[in-house]
Structure formats: structure tokens, C-alpha cells
Amino acid sequence: xxxxxxxxxxxxxxxxxxxxxxxxxxxxxxxxxxxxxxxxxxxxxxxxxxxxxxxxxxxxxxxxxxxxxxxxxxxxxxxxxxxxxxxxxxxxxxxxxxxxxxxxxxxxxxxxxxxxxxxxxxxxxxxxxxxxxxxxxxxxxxxxxxxxxxxxxxxxxxxxxxxxxxxxxxxxxxxxxxxxxxxxxxxxxxxxxxxxxxxxxxxxxxxxxxxxxxxxxxxxxxxxxxxxxxxxxxxxxxxxxxxxxxxxxxxxxxxxxxxxxxxxxxxxxxx
Numbered sequence: 001x002x003x004x005x006x007x008x009x010x011x012x013x014x015x016x017x018x019x020x021x022x023x024x025x026x027x028x029x030x031x032x033x034x035x036x037x038x039x040x041x042x043x044x045x046x047x048x049x050x051x052x053x054x055x056x057x058x059x060x061x062x063x064x065x066x067x068x069x070x071x072x073x074x075x076x077x078x079x080x081x082x083x084x085x086x087x088x089x090x091x092x093x094x095x096x097x098x099x100x101x102x103x104x105x106x107x108x109x110x111x112x113x114x115x116x117x118x119x120x121x122x123x124x125x126x127x128x129x130x131x132x133x134x135x136x137x138x139x140x141x142x143x144x145x146x147x148x149x150x151x152x153x154x155x156x157x158x159x160x161x162x163x164x165x166x167x168x169x170x171x172x173x174x175x176x177x178x179x180x181x182x183x184x185x186x187x188x189x190x191x192x193x194x195x196x197x198x199x200x201x202x203x204x205x206x207x208x209x210x211x212x213x214x215x216x217x218x219x220x221x222x223x224x225x226x227x228x229x230x231x232x233x234x235x236x237x238x239x240x241x242x243x244x245x246x247x248x249x250x251x252x253x254x255x256x257x258x259x260x261x262x263x264x265x266x267x268x269x270x271x
Contacts, residue, residue: 018189049157200240221238
């Protein structure tokens with residue numbers, strides 16, 4: 001093995017040494033984001049799961065209020081009927097004092113009107129009673145449905161609460177692993193990693209696969225691909241600015257060509 005080949009292998013070993021902690025860090029980072037995102041969604045899932053119970057409870061409360069209003073209306077009509085009957089009885093008591101046939105006919109006409117009005121009050125009372133019966137049946141059905149929904153929601157809440165506790169415990173463990181992994185990364189690379197992470201809100205590293213940056217899904221220039229394959233340094237995607245790494249079989253060094261300029265392959269930026 002020549003000195004140049006040995007130096008090349010040493011450089012690749014250095015790159016692998018730098019890259020492995022970064023990839024491990026990103027793996028943990030992605031899991032932290034996944035756990036955090038899942039936990040953030042749990043309150044919404046609870047809210048959605050509780051929706052049928054809330055709707056049924058609202059219907060039950062509104063129906064009970066309507067029942068109370070119907071009962072008050074029925075009692076009002078009953079009081080009106082009682083007052084009307086008292087007035088009718090008072091009218092009947094005056095029949096003995098009537099002296100002429102004309103007065104008697106007028107009295108009968110008034111009694112007939114009073115009876116019709118009494119019928120109106122009774123009809124209103126019956127309508128209220130039918131309405132109350134229907135509403136009370138609705139209340140009974142809603143109470144049964146609410147009880148079943150309360151049990152279902154309690155079970156769903158139990159499952160989601162347990163999931164949240166499990167995720168919280170895992171998050172604590174992964175964060176500890178993340179801190180340990182971050183300590184193994186060179187400070188300069190860690191700083192660059194954090195900078196990209198803060199600007200993109202997602203993974204800072206992206207593999208080059210089939211000539212494409214797996215981060216932005218855009219085609220990488222061939223010269224940059226060659227650099228990513230062979231370089232002892234990390235390079236960034238010219239489009240999404242993620243740190244690139246080669247995902248594939250190790251590259252075999254080709255014999256150096258006399259007169260070739262290193263700058264001929266320089267595309268993109270190194271980190």
C-alpha cells in the first residue's frame with residue numbers, strides 16, 4: 001500500500017469517526033421529536049374522544065331545561081283554568097237572579113263561551129303534557145347514552161394517559177442518551193449541527209442516495225457526489241443546506257492522474 005493510499009484510508013477513517021456520532025445524535029434527535037409530537041397530539045385526541053360525550057351531555061342539559069319550561073307552561077295553563085272555572089262558577093251562581101228570558105239567553109251564551117274557553121285551556125294543558133312525556137323519554141335515552149359514553153371515554157382516557165406516561169419515561173431516557181451522544185461529537189460539528197437544526201426544524205444530516213439528497217429530494221451535482229464519496233470532510237447540500245453523507249458501498253480510490261488539479265472536483269461547501 002502506497003503512502004497516498006494509506007493517507008486516504010486514514011482520512012476516511014477520520015470522517016467515519018466524525019460521522020458516526022452525528023448520525024447517532026440525529027437518530028436520537030428524530031426520536032425525541034417524534035415522541036414530543038405524539039405527546040402534543042394527546043390533548044387533541046382526548047378532546048376528540050370526548051366530543052360524543054360532550055354532545056350528549058349538552059343535549060341532555062338542553063332537554064332538561066326544555067322539560068322545566070314545559071312544566072312551567074303547563075302549570076300556568078292549569079292556573080288559568082282554575083281561575084276560569086272559579087269565574088264560571090261565580091257566573092253560574094248568578095243564574096237564580098235572572099228575571100227575564102233575554103237575560104237568561106245571554107247567560108247561556110256566556111256559559112257556552114266559557115265552556116269553549118275551558119276547552120282551549122284543557123287542550124293547551126294536554127299539548128304540554130304530551131310534550132313533557134316526549135321530552136322525558138328523550139332525557140331517559142340521553143342519560144343511558146351518556147352513561148355508556150362516559151365509560152367509553154374513561155377507557156380511552158386511561159389508554160391515552162398510559163401512553164403519555166410511557167412516552168414521557170422514554171423521552172427522559174432518550175434525552176439522557178442524546179446528551180451523552182452530543183458529548184461525543186466535535187464541538188465545531190455539533191455547533192453546525194445545532195445551527196442547521198434550528199433553521200430547518202428537522203434533521204440536519206441527509207444521505208446521498210441514487211444521486212439524490214434524501215433531505216430535499218433534489219438531484220446532487222455529480223462533482224459534489226464524488227466529493228461526498230471521497231472527501232475526508234463533510235459537505236452541505238447546495239439546495240437545502242443539510243450536511244451530506246454517502247450512503248452506499250465504500251469507494252475504492254482510483255490511481256492519481258498526473259497533472260490533475262484538486263480544484264476540479266470542488267463543488268459545494270465543506271462544513
